[in-house]
Amino acid sequence: MKLELRGITKRFGSLVANDHIDLVVEPGEIHSLLGENGAGKSTLMNVLYGLYSADEGDILLDSVVQKFKGPGDAMAAGIGMVHQHFMLIPVFTVAENVVLGNEPTGALGILDLDSARKRVREISDRFGFDIDPDAIVEDLPVGSQQRVEIIKALARDAKVLVLDEPTAVLTPQETDELMGIMRGLATAGTSIVFITHKLREVQAVADRITVIRLGAVVGDAKPTDSAEKLATMMVGRAVDLGVNKKKAVLGSTGLSVKGLTVIGDGSLKVVDDVTFDVRGGEVLAIAGVQGNGQTELAEALVGLREPSAGKILLGDLDITDSSVREIIDAGVGYIPEDRKKDGLVGDFTIAENLMLNKSFGPPWAKGVQIDFANRDRLADELIAEFDVRTPGRETMAKQLSGGNQQKVVVARELGRDLNLFIASQPTRGVDVGSIEFIHERIIATRDAGKPVVIISTELDEVTGLADRIAVMYRGRIVGIVDASTSRETLGRMMAGATV
Amino acid sequence: MSTASNDSFARVDARVSYKTPIVMAAFALVVGIAFGLFGKPEAVTFQWSNPEDFIHIPDFVVASNLVGMVVGVILLIIAALAFVRARAARTTPLWLNLIFGLFAVVALLGWLAAGNNVPFAFILGNAVVLAVPIALGAMGGIMSERVGVVNIAIEGQLLTGAFLAAVVGSLTDNLYFGLIAAMVGAALLSMVLASFAIVYLVDQIIVGVVLNVLILGITNFLYSQWLSADGQNSNFPGTFDIIPIPGLSSIPILGPALFESRITTYLTYLIIPALWFILFKTKLGLRARAVGEHPLAADTVGINVARTRFWWVTLGGVVAGLGGAALTIGSVGAFGRGMSGGQGFIALAVVILGRWHPFAAAAAALLFGFSIILRVWANQVSPGIPTDFITMVPYVVTLIAVVGFVGRVRAPAADGQPYIKG
């Protein structure tokens, strides 16, 4: 089906999120949308999907103007969408989520869950997913949840499929498989709009590329264009895509983890006898497929989870049983993987968010009172130093784009003296410009002689930042290898192979 | 794609929790020692059924302290079972908890009634009748909160239903018209709640609180201006007939208590499982729950969030209105000023206590009804506890239930959140 957007304009108050955007997607084409955080990609797709109503412009399917009153109409017209943020009901099973809105029913509207399950299995089999239809979605790792989202879209046999950052939480292998599926669908005639911040993927799969900046189309590009060129178009300036770092100057052991075991919410050892050391001036990256215990490992390191066995030493200090606050006071900086949930308070201002874990004493607080003079000064300094693009420190965090939100978290954590820095998925969903910046700051921390632990499912990031790489699989570390290890080897290790 | 499902991790022996067996053992000891060893030797008569019942089970006369001791031992055995399961890292099944609870109640009754009768059917029957308005109010609350609209106005809905049922029932001389008026009136009230909350995005708690105030004011006003002077015509509806259900009502013990009731009670029996069925087994329920958990996600699959919320809240009003009718034409007949007397708030607590689940909420409502009749009956058979403390029994029982056994509950994720479309 041919999709045409003509002059789509969408305003939020006086802010123009989409400014007369034209876009044509031919049948069977994979069309990539590129743009910085907040450029307006998701807004445009939400208009197409009927979730937002456009202020101006038309949507045409096979040259027929469509009037969508809501997503229901768009779905009926053959549009399917995988949303950037999960649109799954956490307490429902996979099958329930997949059929929601399009439920197979028997008499009296009774749910036919058997045929729902069958449908999930069919699609899983067809595309090689391995998903239990009866699993509760919130119990699934994020990667699997993303697959459920994809199954949901596929289950409706969409003629136009929108994929908004579907690969943000997928491993390289999973991404490759997804791109294979996209190819297959396109060959079968489905038109696909594919949004991602990862230029490698765009180059690999897209037929055509449209770049959006500040709500307007800045131009078309070809997949054969260089990554640098694409990045420049997106950001409006030259971007350095690699990570530049000097050879590590190793200090003494900063973090020492011995036999750490963490029991998850069920009775599973989500972290299973993990041992490693990180020295000052070194970046240890923990690689692995999402859901293999990295999150829980990080949370145990910062005191959010109670280890059932093992020891965590920060220099000479035993922090195994310390509280989160004690660990923060001991100089551990932490970037959580889900910034909206764990890293920020959306309804707080930037200044308030910058002092989230610093409210217990100077310089941000004076006795029992916030030291507003200092706070404002420090906040302004951090905003400037970490290049947070905002009208000012009093802006609500939720009004920032994802990249800038992430910079606020990074600024908070790196804006003080650290003895250890732990970052979980530091650049997830962040645009290339911001990635460059965040990576620079991480390396600067390492070069200042701090031990750094990076947890990332992003192989490029892992190999770019790390001095050593630990690969986790099923709660265990299958090996700790040098940063120069090949992608293929790492990929095999992530599937459980030991070195 | 490769998989990383949960089962791939090494499994450990689950953390063994001895909370349940310990609580149980403590209870068992209290029963055995206080009710048994230090219990009173007077005889207690367990009246399982009334003499006129179809199948009459003869009274069971036994010494009060013997009941305490025997039950204490039984409870200890159950606690031991729970302990064995806990050691095997397994939780105590619900039915075992229930049996434990039932035996504990029997021991309590036996202890209180030393030298007296325990009219079993009477207690159970009254507990049910007292629970009906609360249960229906709670079902209305569940229907509203399951789609994400917090309903503080249950109190107002009960009052509306009670008022209209009595007045319309009296004026038309037909209780069924009263019943319908109650449901329609409370539904209209729900529509107000729904429109303000969904369309005008008013804080749902504010609307609820205000509606309660308004309804109390309006019913009081009408009562003063009209009903009090003309009670004979406008406020003397009588109550529905008690209809024994053939067969069921001859079941020993339970029959007379549960199946010799009014239509309001029977409707409650129907509504609770029906609501459960609709919520958890049908397309409508799936969609409703989706709206209450994640309205944006529901919207993205073509579910009309506002419409779903509106109708569920409205139908919730119908059910709560029925609960209001149960207060008057299902129980005492005439309407009185402010006669809901806080039962709407109890229903709100019951919604939460019942974890937004119809069966659990019904059980919580029954617990509450039981506590009321327990305090009435215990006050009679066992003088000595000051009136003011006896009055607290239902509330303390609820507190113990929530603190000791229910604990953390999880509301529908979008409960109370307005949904604003882009």
Place this chain on the structure above:
Amino acid sequence: AAAPDASETAVEQLDYLACAVSDEGSWNDKSFNQSVYEGLTKSRDELGVQIQDAESTSPDDFAPNLQAMIDASCDLTIAVGFNLVDAVNAAAEANPEVNFVTIDGWSNGATNLKPVGYSMNQSSYLAGYLAAAQSTTKIVGTYGGMQIDAVVDFMTGYYYGAMAWGADNDTTVKVVGWDPAKEKGDFIGDFTPNSGTSKAIAAAQLQAGADVLFPVGGDQFGASSEAITESGVDARIIGVDKDIANTSPEYADWILTSAEKRMTSAVYDIIKAIAVDGQAFSGDYYIGTLENGGTALSAITNYTGAQSQADIGAKLEELKAGIISGDINPLG
């Protein structure tokens, strides 16, 4: 309907403003507030005095409501209920030129405050005696709204009346719901009219064998009558405060009699004495008794006891005389 003429008023209008402030609860409580209010409206309709009133919804309202009456230049303000006693004493002291009446209260010394009280135990004693006579099980019940003196006074008189019948007839009579010795009994816990709890208490008393109920808590007639119907027992209700068989005729079929607290006429008489008869206001304590007719048993209806109604009527007269003469103490 036709437009009314301006000259429709029947009685001559007097320049006398009589006012009343209610206890918590409304004027339409089918109980003591209502009795007073009816006294007020009766005075307006029959004597031509002007009236003014305010209902209280919480203790916070007492003083401001009394003040509002003073501000409205009331000549006489009636404070209804024991709960207002502190507020009305304060108001009387602060406004010596205004006259007050406290119903069920007392004066701390102000002469412009007239206390009006009732010996409800006297009529309740008769009610208890009659109840025992009526009862076939010789078990009679009573329960209250809340355990407060104004309620307990009824229940105690009732208890001793019932006991007296037992002593007179060598029969054991049991009163459920109140034991004056232990000061323990059945109480709803509030004055919510016709609550489920009220009905449950009534049902429990019937279950315990009672076949006469004496609910002392305002409007509980729906709750008790339904409990009776449901139990299938041929039981009676004794009303309180007003002659329920007349004022709430819908419950006439269950009513045996009522222990009346005749505040309507007390209020009327006080107003009439000053406003019409020109007497000076007196701060003397008025206490309604069987003797002065301030309290009385209403006409007996639906009586089916073993003794003939004439006999029991005569016996009640005898007891009344005994109480008036002081030979009988209705409080034990």
Place this chain on the structure above:
Amino acid sequence: MNADSQPTTWSTAAKEIVSGGAFRAFLSVILGFIVGALFMVFSNEAFLNALSYLTARPTDALGAGWTAISDGYLALFRGSIYNYQADNFVAAMRPITETLRFAGPLIAAGLGVALGFRVGLFNIGASGQILFGALAATWVSTRMTLPWGVHLVVAAAVAIAAAAAFGALVGFLKARTGAHEVIVTIMLNYVAAGLLTFFFRQDYLLREADGGGTPKSDAPAETAQLPTLFGDSFTLHAGFLLALVGVVIYWWLMERSTIGYRFRMVGHNIDAARTAGVNVSRTFVYAMAASGAFVGIAAVNQALGARAGLTPDLDGSIGFDAITVALLGSSTGPGVLLAGLLFGAFKAGAPAMQVIGLSPEVTGVVQGFIVLFIAAPPLVRAIFRLPPPQKSTVIADWWVGLRKKKVAK
């Protein structure tokens, strides 16, 4: 982005004023009064009588209607602000002092409930906390003999501490067992009422000297009474000042202090708070204690502002009104202050309205409608066809500026 689609500056400014909160709140109150007026008219006997012969003499109905409204609101004004009919200064000024006196406990309890809301807790337990605080205060004020000044301070402190403890119990149960605060607070309201009644009934506890079987306490000792502010002609007492101090403390606590900052953090995002080292369980306990402490000021007002003995219903409807006051005041200090004053005015005005024949129910209904309209900006906007809120002007302007710069490049 078209520059010419931008509204001109002056009209933007006008729009911002018209769409602003203060103007809308003003309209809401007006609307509430209008709907309230309708209710008054249709509950007015003279009007209803006149209505029955509307066609014969319509002026009667109009006249009666107008009289009902103007009488009603003039009475409210006379009863709550200034009695222009009074023949002396004291009587003329009394209404405003009564408004303040009634506002005191409402503001204090409103602050308590508001604090709960800011932490994400729904404290329906203000009534129980008032009762428990008053129980403690009454013990000190009637059972202890202390010197002037000390007595009052101790009684007030004990009341606040007791209410705080009763609140903290809720927080503790929630933190420990996960018990939902809505259930716990509702149940504790009844428990507190039972407990207070029991204490007021036993002469070895708090029953008044020579009291009968009716639960009632002695009047607080004179040394423990809150002093009146303007002499004995006015009942307004220092409790209102305490409430004002409460507002300042509340503002400081929530806007300036670190603990208040953490309260808000927990209220907005528990996970982020936990990650930031905040002990969420402990915060619940502290927050409920603080909430109870503010409610405790209301208990002080009720227990020590009294000149006579207390009865178990001394909390009146303050516990529930506090919820509305808190919500109406958007849980901010100044907002709660204003909302409390509004409610205080209604309470103070009710007797005067009753005098002209408006039943308390009518006042309650008028009040309800005002709250409803204040809480429903979109409805008020729809009725008056106001422009949508211009909330994000700051960010919008910044965006526009940025865009212009970038596009120009």
